Amino acid sequence: MNTKVDRQAARTVPQMVTAGLNRCTDARAVVGELRPTTHLGQAIRCERMAALAEREARWWTVLERWTYLSQWEVPTVYGRAAIVAANTARDRARLYSDLATDWRKRAAGQPVCDVIGCGCGGTCGVAA
Numbered sequence: 001m002n003t004k005v006d007r008q009a010a011r012t013v014p015q016m017v018t019a020g021l022n023r024c025t026d027a028r029a030v031v032g033e034l035r036p037t038t039h040l041g042q043a044i045r046c047e048r049m050a051a052l053a054e055r056e057a058r059w060w061t062v063l064e065r066w067t068y069l070s071q072w073e074v075p076t077v078y079g080r081a082a083i084v085a086a087n088t089a090r091d092r093a094r095l096y097s098d099l100a101t102d103w104r105k106r107a108a109g110q111p112v113c114d115v116i117g118c119g120c121g122g123t124c125g126v127a128a
């Protein structure tokens with residue numbers, strides 16, 4: 001085992017994750033400022049938000065693995081927190097993905113209801 005390299009990893013993985021999460025936050029702010037005026041534009045905006053949320057989830061997973069696999073006696077509660085954060089980001093990614101699907105259907109002139117990601121084709125009775 002190369003102790004010098006391991007100590008470097010102990011410092012760099014959390015820094016790398018922090019930098020990655022910061023880039024996601026910055027990119028989300030840019031996408032969040034977009035105000036699409038078409039259904040297709042809304043779909044594209046939602047797809048970009050979904051991709052950013054998925055990327056954020058992957059960064060949290062990197063931190064989770066580092067926490068549990070590390071040899072630096074990191075309290076496991078940090079790993080649990082990273083799991084919750086990753087799952088929350090994945091939930092947000094799914095929501096944006098469902099929204100994007102609905103916006104694309106609207107852009108194609110297909111009926112949708114007001115339930116995000118329902119997939120009923122406008123037949124479930126919830127007005128759009």
Ligand SMILES: [Zn+2]
Pocket residue numbers: 112113114115118119120121122123124125126
């Ligand atoms: Zn529906």
